[in-house]
Structure formats: structure tokens, C-alpha cells
Amino acid sequence: MNRDSLYIGGRWVSPNSDTTLPVENPATEEIIGHVPAGNAVDVDRAVTAARTAFEGWSRTPSAERGAMLGKLHEALSARTGEIARTVGLELGTPLKIAKAVQAGLPLAVLRGYADLASNPAPEETIGHSLIAREPVGVVGAITPWNYPLHQVVAKVAAALAAGCTVVLKPSELTPLVAYLLLDAADEAGLPAGVLNLVPGTGRDVGAAIAGHPDVDMVSFTGSTATGRAITHAAADRIAKVSLELGGKSANIILADADLTKAVKVGVGNAFLNSGQTCTAWTRMLVHRSLYADAVELAATAAAGYRTGDPFDETTRLGPLVSAAQRARVQGFIARADAKLVAGGAPVPDKGYFVPATVFADVDPDSELAQEEIFGPVLSIIPFEDDDDAVRIANNSRYGLAGGVWGTPYRALDVARRLRTGAVDVNGAAFNPVAPFGGYKQSGIGRELGAHGLAEFQQTKAIQL
Secondary structure, eight states, X not given: OOOOOEEETTEEEOOSSOOEEEEEETTTTEEEEEEEOOOHHHHHHHHXXXXXXXXXXXHSOHHHHHHHHHHHHHHXXXXXXXXXHHHHHHTXXXXXXXXXXXXXXXXXHHHHHHHHHHSOOOOEEETTEEEEEEEOOEEEEEOOSSSTTHHHHHHHHHHHXXXXXXEEEOOSSSOHHHHHHHHHHHHHTOOTTSEEEOOOOIIIIIHHHHHXXXXXXXXXXXXXXXXXXXXXXXXXXXXXXXXXXXOOOEEEEOTTSOHHHHHHHHHHHHHGGGGOOTTOOOEEEEXXXXXXXXXXXXXXXXXXXXXXXXXSTTOOBOOOSSHHHHHHHHHHHHHOOSEEEEOOSOOOSSSSOOOOEEEESOOTTSHHHHSXXXXXXXXXXXXXXXXXXXXXXXXXXXXXXXXXXXXXXXXXXXXHHSOSSOOEETTOOOOTTSOBOOEETXXXXXXXXXXXXXXXXXXXXXEO
């Protein structure tokens, strides 16, 4: 699965350096391929190509950009099976989830942006002023490893629909699926320089993108610490940043909730993608009257999450992405000062597996309840009443997502009081065209749908 080229200016080209980065299968600990380790010279070449292409792409009618994104969607859809297999190999996502989420979700997002560009909203007028929305310019997109195609498409498709050009740096841990997108873009005939790919490390490629004087906007998804560094780099030239960062989401189960469903769905949410999800409901807050039953239900549910080969249909919990990530998660488990009711013990199989782990009686101020663990670890916390639940849920430096279970009116009231960018009431489904993003240290800006498109636009008032 080796890929030895960069994609710059509409062509597959040789990198500036012969240095490569290994790609590991976290389920087997085997090296499955290599990609180029790009550097600042490669980034400069890619930014130059994107800058050259910007004038033509930005002036292309929105409907034509939408048609081009439609062609990209068609070419990428033909690779659905390959996408799921690739993510299964480089990330370890179980095949069922890889097909539905890792392949299906980005295709839905891409289709949505193709439709938005094909049917643009009419320009607004305020008095005698015409309000025009124009593309920001050259976008540097820096994406994470946990949803490696979805996070790429959420940025790239929105930027292209808006009329921007893009330099993409995928995560060095899961870069292979990004190559499938560029294969599809090449097949679809995307104009030269509109989308460019430079894999590499954050230290080399990410820093070069964030600090490049010709990058007008940096869109980043990843850790809060890295987001802070990118913001500082972009601030030196007053470049725009959009950040989707960490989370420590609360799942609130009120006294009048359907407890069995709330716990089952809540456990599934917490352990999706082996807990490597920024929106994971890793804090289960349960009304005191339901607490003992909830702990028992959660422990039983966790016991059913079988680890193993991601390509085995019976596997429900894949590995963590790397040895370093497994060590980090195991460190949280070892230090936890709470009641262990499921999991915890190391998995003896080869691969970076951590079992589905549940702690009860967790102190809301403890490390377990405050830090983003990014692994299959669930904390259960009791609360006394709705006000107490809201207080505990908002007791976090993050504010990305959450859930509330109870009678609709009451649950909605609690949802409105949560300081988070998204809340699901009674297990409502994720909406790929609704705005996605966080409060507090969970980020700046929004992705997905029309709100995501607007992030890549500037607003101009033209007085007539």
C-alpha cells in the first residue's frame, strides 16, 4: 500500500526528500505501507499551486463548482469498499462501522456540499447594500486520524464549494485513505492546483502550513494543545483559523428517562471507534434513583464489546491507533480513583487493544471526569436533580457535544442549558448538514452544512 508521491498542481509529483513515514496496522502491529514525509519546501510548492489556481476557481460559477463536486462524489462513491478496507487496516475500525461511518458519512457530507454549491442561496440586501459572500482564499486543512476521510471531506468539500483552494495535510497515522480522495479528484478532473496533498508530520508539514504567509485560513481538527499552537502561528499574520478540538461530553439520564435505552445507546456512543471520537459521551450522568441499575446495565453492555480482528464481523471494539495511544489510555485507567465495574485489564492479544472499561462513583472533578481520554473508558456519575446535572455537565473546559434523556419537554429544557455546540435528545440521530463545533476549549467556528460553508467565506458590503 505504498504511496510515493505528493499531489500538487493537478499532478502526482516527487517529494523534495526521500524520507518516508511508515503506516502501521494497529490490530497486528505490522507496517502496511509508507508515504512521503513532506517538508516546508513541499508545502511551499503546494501553496504556490493553490494560489495560482485560486483566481480561476473562485470566479467559477457556484453551480459549476457544485457539478464538479458531484463528479468527485461519483468517483469517490465507486471506492466505498476500498475506503472501508483502508480505514480498517490503518486505523482498525471494525468493518461494519468502517462501511457505515468511515465511508458512508464523508460521502453524505460531500453530496451535501455539492448540492449547496449547485443551489446557492440568493445574495442578501440590507437597505441599499448588496451583501456578497466571497471565498477566503487558500486554505490549509490539517486533519486527524480518528475519522480520517470524514474530517478531510468536511473541510475540503466546504472549502471547494465556497471557491477556495486547498493544501491538505492528513494525519501521518492514517494517511492512506486521503490518497483515495485525491485519486478520485484526479479522475473527476478537478482543475489543477485546486486541491493539493502533502502528507507529513505536524512538526514539519503542519507547522509550515500554519505559518505560511500565503495561506489565508487554517482549518484544523485535533488536540486543544495543537490548536493553540496553530492559532499562535496564524496570528502572526492575522490569518483566519477554524478549530475543532477536544471534548468531554456528558450523557444526562434524567429521572423520567427510558433507562434501558439510554444506557445502551450511551455505552455505544462512548465506545464508538474504540472511544476515539471527540464527541463521545464519556461521562454518563444518572439521576440518583436510577443510578444502581444504570451501573449494572452499563457493565453488562460493556462486557459484550468483543475486541479482535476489525475484519471479523463479530468484532465490536477495534484497537487504538498506536502504541502511544494505548499507553496513554492505560495510564488513565491505572490512575483512576473510582470503582471499576467492567474492563480495565490489558488485552493479551497482539495489537493495541484496550477493553471496554466502565468506572462508577467517579468524582466529577477527578482526572477521569475532566480529561479527554480518547479510548473506550466510560465514567458514571450520580446527580440529585436537573440543576445538579447541568452543573456537573458544564463543569468542563470543553463544550462539544452531549446527550439528554427524559420526557421531551424536560429533556429539551436541560439541553438548552448545556454549554455545548450540539446536544442529542433521547438518542436523536447525528445530522450531517447541521452545524458542528464547540464552545470553550472545544474550538472556534463550525463545520458541516451551510454554516460550515460560511466558515470559508468573507462578507463584503457593496453600496449601490
